[in-house]
Amino acid sequence: MEKKCKTCKHYRPHYVKIKGCGFRRTRGGHCTYPRGKLRYEDKAACANYQPAQTEQ
Structure with missing residues (x-):
């Protein structure tokens, strides 16, 4: 998974x-x-990046 703001749990x-x-x-x-x-x-994530939890 790419580290972008849209995939961060804080976004x-x-x-x-x-x-x-x-x-x-x-x-x-x-x-x-x-x-x-x-x-x-679509921008690169910052140093505080944590992957978002996805429901499956």
């Missing part, structure tokens, strides 16, 4: 509301550890 994606269609995920988000930082899901 939270941002969503936008589209009128009449619900919500759509954006490429941006934020990191929750050690404090909130703006991140993009």
